[in-house]
Amino acid sequence: MIALTPARARERFAGLDRNTWLVSHSMGAPPRAAADALAAYHAQWADGGPDGAWPFWLDRMRAIGDGIGSIIGAPSGSIALAPNVSLLQSAIASSRDPRSARNEIVYEALQFPSLAYVWTAWERAGARTVRVPTDDGRTIPTQRIVDAITERTALVVLSHAYYQSAVLIDLPPIVARAHELGALVVLDAYQTTGIVPYDVVELDLDLVVGGSHKWLCGGPGCGWIYVKPALAPRFRPMTTGWFAHRDPFAFPPPPIEYARDQMRWASGTPTIPGYLAAQAGHDIIREIGVPTIREHNARLTAALTDAALEREWTVSTPLDPALRTGWVGLDVPDAARIQHELQQRRIFVDYRPGCGLRVSAHAYTTDEEIAHFVGVMDTLVTR
Secondary structure, three states: OOOOOHHHHHHHEOOOOOOEEOOOOOOOOOEHHHHHHHHHHHHHHHHHHHHHHHHHHHHHHHHHHHHHHHHHOOOOOOEEEEOOHHHHHHHHHHOOOOOOOOOEEEEEOOOOHHHHHHHHHHHHHOOEEEEEOOOOOOOOOHHHHHHHOOOOEEEEEEEOEOOOOOEEOOHHHHHHHHHHOOOEEEEEOOOOOOOOOOOOOOOOOOEEEEEOOOOOOOOOOOEEEEEOOOOHHHOOOOOOOHHHEOOHHHOOOOOOOEOOOHHHHOOOOOOHHHHHHHHHHHHHHHHHOHHHHHHHHHHHHHHHHHHHHHOOOEEOOOOOHHHEOOEEEEEOOOHHHHHHHHHHOOEEOEEEOOOEEEEEOOOOOOHHHHHHHHHHHHHHOOO
16 A cells, blocks of 8 residues: 555645645645545435434444544544534533532633633532633743642643644643642643644543544544543543433433443534544544654744744744644734735635734645745735
């Protein structure tokens, strides 16, 4: 079998012939095979009826979970799917007793807002949140997070990389301190999965959540959760539904008897189309390999950073690719307007206040596209 290199991967995606796709940190390009998966889903729906479709779809859900697991070093059967990460973090929260002596949730001030909303909402049920502050809006000292963990901490909720600055956090000392004091670590790896190699077992992570529409190129609607197998039976989410039951199609009355596998993290009727479409992206990432994607990304983003510094544009992300996830921030004057102008030219980036333009490179990005972006920016940036 011929290895799927970054150059050959480009052929597997739609829209790249007419768009310069430098926004994979926000929404990865659509794999051509995703359209085939949706067509096959429709055919299964039409031809199999519920008795034929549901067993097939449920088997595929487990296979998709295992496919994600092979990207992040998770053992088979340890990953469940859900529509989004907010729902999964709510399920994690609902598995804890917020009235117990150990009811603190430690999280960073740079956490993505959706997840901060989830955890602060649990204050109404008695939980206590500890928000670790940032001095510069871009970073948080590792020791500050370590020092925030106490004997009352139940969960330490972390971002693998900050969406405002692309900064990767230093996980091992935080995980070590959490485990020393009996707390569990919940890692949000949405910003890194598919672009930064990591292994959930080597890092001794307890729970990891992520989604598919960024670097995994799977589109929206396919979130996922990894739970360390030794811990899995202790979780009984109150954010639940009939598909979390051990035998959902028996339609038993309550109380729920949770599934004995990863399906205990399910809720109501699953969003099957989102899961099936996402698998095409996962397959490509797995074929290329995250280390290869990382190497390609680091080379292109380093070239972009060098070009920006030569032009005296402010680079708002770490200059060393090893310290950041896969995008570069360019804080240029009137960046919001420039983002709109780039969009009109079918150059896809995004804008975040305090960061500027966020620009990324994936396996399908070429040197010529980076040069094209820089050339257009030369005509748009005012000095």
